[in-house]
Amino acid sequence: MASGGPEPNQAPGKEPPRPGSVRPTSRRLLIAIAVLGAAIGVTMVKAIESSGGVAPAVSWLTLIAWTFLAALLFMAARNTHQRIQVRRERIEPSRAVFLLLLAKASAFVGALCTGVYAGFALSFLDAVSASGPRNRVIMAGAAAVVSVLVVTAGLLLERACRIPEDPDETP
Template sequence: MVSGDTEPGRAPKDKNEPPRPGSVRPTSRRLLVAIAVLGIAIGVTIVKAIESGGGVAPTVSWLTLIAWAFLAALLFAAARNTNQRIQVRRERIESSRAVFLLMIGKASAYVGALCAGVYAGFALSFLRAMGSSGPRNRVIMAALAAVISVLVVTAGLLLERACRIPEDPDETP
């Protein structure tokens, strides 16, 4: 679980201190940005490599957008439900379930950041030929996919945050 206090088995507040056993650090926003930048480079490289070989670069379909939006909606629902159970009602959940939800949140944030970058790279690659309708449609679809991927990142981070062990208000420091 992710935690904010320094009790045994919980993550420390000081970012320089290593996490204690049984705890996980929150996902680094800088790392997510770096992954997205890497994704942009990958997206641009894929388009250039395919087009230099005489091929036609891939396009983003409506089905892709719908699938990413559905994933984002599921993650937002899981984050809300988990937050209600752990943070609001202070219910205990099985540790295996909490770890599973935490890992789903972290993985979604990382994969969403990479895909957002790749889709942004696709959009940037098609910008040079924006004059005709085909590339304009490609830019719009790739940009929409990038935005929806950012929603997946956001939902994953919210799910991760919902898995934090709440501070005990009865304890005194």
């Protein structure tokens, strides 16, 4: 643009992204996805129970799988941070794209699942005095917390994929 001002869709004070770059994941978008997931979780439980069915419970295997995924993402974030940010190593472009896509997908899916599990937990809060609903609230709440860890690990991996700015370095 010739005017020198910000582009129409751009907030003042922010630079446009460089060609070939990806914007960081918006925290607002992740929160909106989690709220949508909570609405889906509550609606799903109500729909299943209103049709005479029994809402599914969150199993231990689910918690173990999410915890394993979070641990893998945290390790990938640490390894990537060490390679790119600390040792300033170059990594293959295809690997960098893969890690960035994995990070973004993990953050989005983790946010959605956080909401769904929180919605499940909220659905059973009214009957928490009984042991069945109490166990459902505990397991769904634990799954929501572990899903938040997946989101956090995804965001850390995304941050680790950033190329450090070095004006002395020539491409």
